[in-house]
Every structure is written in structure tokens, then in C-alpha cells.
Amino acid sequence: MNTRLLGKDFITTEDWSKEDLDTALDLAFRLKSDFAMGIPHDHILRAKTLYMLFFGESTRTRNSFETGMTQLGGHAIYLMPQVTQIGHGENAKDTGMVLSRYGHAIGIRECRTNIGQKYLYEMAHHASIPIVNMQDDFDHPCQAMADLMTIMEKFGRDLHGRKFVISWTHAPKYVRPLSVPQSLVMLMPRFGMDVTLAYPPGYELMPRALEAAKRNAEAAGTKFEILYDMNAAFQDADILYPKSWGPITVTEEVKEVEEMAARNTGWCATAARVKLARKHAVYMHCMPVDRGHEVEDAVIDGPQSVIYDQAENRLHVQKALLALMMGGRL
Ligand code: CP
Secondary structure (H helix, E strand, O other): OOOOOOOOOEOOHHHOOHHHHHHHHHHHHHHHHHHHOOOOOOOOOOOOEEEEEEOOOOOHHHHHHHHHHHHOOOEEEEEOHHHOHHHHOOOHHHHHHHHHHHOOEEEEEEOOOOOHHHHHHHHHHHOOOOEEEEEEOOOOHHHHHHHHHHHHHHHOOOOOOOEEEEEEOOOOOOOOOOHHHHHHHHHHHHHOOEEEEEOOOOOOOOHHHHHHHHHHHHHHOOOEEEEOOHHHHHOOOOEEEEEOOOOOOOOOOHHHHHHHHHOOOOOOEOHHHHOOOOOOOEEOOOOOOOEOOOEOHHHHOOOOEOHHHHHHHHHHHHHHHHHHHOOOOO
16 A cells, blocks of 8 residues: 555556555545445545646546545636636646646646647646646546446456456547547556457557557566457457547548548447357446447446446546545545
């Protein structure tokens, strides 16, 4: 256990040791249990403020962070570029320096390709309060931690030998960032899972994420493989995580992206495919989900689906991270 996490940024799980991450998970389980039993913990971050700077839309992230701060006794302020001077060009340094004089942490969602994570690290360089990643173009570490917590609830904390499958799916509604699959392939090997990544050609992840995934798997003695066949990937899986992401090469070229996606409409989590996995396998998705394209209703609304547990665990794991990073009274 490492309780000396006061002031530490959470931009990627790669910057945290496994011991640090286990500490956050331990506290998340405790806070979830206290919440369920009605044990108040609004002393933990009393009178502390989290700024939540969103460059894009959100349902889960905004509401779980804001609700979490309320439950911990603090306050969260929702910011967007157009309601701050960021919209007039105020830079990360000036924004971070000023907010550091008022509050206790800054959360940022900035998913623009080749801009997002750079902005977070720039803000972290100048701010004297911790930065928490609410999703960028490279990583979505809070989502990955909530997913890991959910898997632990279903399979226990020893996950060695479990087969975790992250597969691309077709989703015509909008092009999603690569940050979720990347955060998953980097994190899950560190906790003992054998990771299978599947996608049609053209949907490769960023080399930096793949290098980290391979390095982490090697260090943990787990397997990491890439397949181009959804059926083969699903075979004997314990955890199925089929979701859409955009291509890295042409993310700004909307027409080309749409044409690429249309060539791969067969990449859907169907009930027949889910049967290829082990009987006890769980179906996961970070949401929002493109129903009928990414997944059949029979799967997402079926008994193997744990999507609402994942969404709930965003609340608990983020409360734990904030309590540790913001000097909570635990
Ligand atoms: N999974 C997730 O981050 O959801 P939102 O985009 O709604 O925050």
C-alpha cells in the first residue's frame, strides 16, 4: 500500500506503480461498501474544490466526478472553454497557475488528436495542484480503473490466466477516440490478464500504447496478442470488451473514416459470437454504445452484461483517486 499519493497527477496509469493502483482500488472498494451501507464520508474532502475542464461532451465522467466530490464533502466546478478565457486563447500555464491558487485539483477532458495529452502534461507542469485525466487522445485511465474494479468484483482480485478481449466494433454514429482500448491494453496485463486485441486492418492502436502493452505483459509474465478475426478473439474468453474506435491515420477525414467503417459492419458483438466465449464470460462496454451496430440488444441487455456496474464504478474509483491525490482525511 502506498498512501503517499498527495499531489500526484493521474494522467496515465503508466505513471503509477502497481502498488499505487492497488492502493486506489483498496480505497475504492472501501468507499463503495461505505456508500452502500449509508456510512457518510463527507469529511474526506470537506471544503476542497475540483475544477473539471471539459473540451468535449460527457455523461458518465462529468456526473461521476461531480457527484463524487459532493459525497466526499467537497465541491466540483464544471468548466468549458467557452465559459472561461480559454475560449479567448488563455493558455494552459496561466489557467493552471490561477486555478492552483484557488482549489485543490484540476480534471481535464481533451480528446483532440495530438493535442489532448500534451495539454494535460503542460497544465501539470505549471499547476501546483494535481491533474486528473478525464480522457484524452491517448488514455482514459479512470475508465480503465473502473473496468478493472468491475472485473475484480466478478472474478476476484487474482486475475492470472483470465483472457481479456478488447475488440473493435462497427459504430456509424460518431468516431470515438483510441483512448479506451489503449488504456485497457496497457493496464490489464499488469494485473495478470492475458490480453487479446482484435480489429480489422486499418484500426491499429498508437505504437506507444502497443509498446507499453507488450512491455507490461512481458514484465507480468502474461500474454498479449493481436488478431484480425473477431470470432477467433472471442474463443474461450473470460472478459469480452467489444467497442468502437477510429483509425489513427485519418481521424480528421470524416468521409474516409465513414467508408472504412462501412467496410467492416460485420464487427458486432452478436449473441452467437458471445457463445464462443466461456460460459461465465462477462460483456463490457464503457458507454456510450451504438446499440444495434456495436452490439445486439440481447447481449447488452442480457445476463452477461456488466455495463452499469462499470459506469457505477467510475464513481467509486474516482472518489478513491481524488481522496488520495487531494489529501483526503481518511
Ligand atoms: N465512458 C465515458 O467516459 O463516458 P462519457 O463520455 O459519458 O463521460
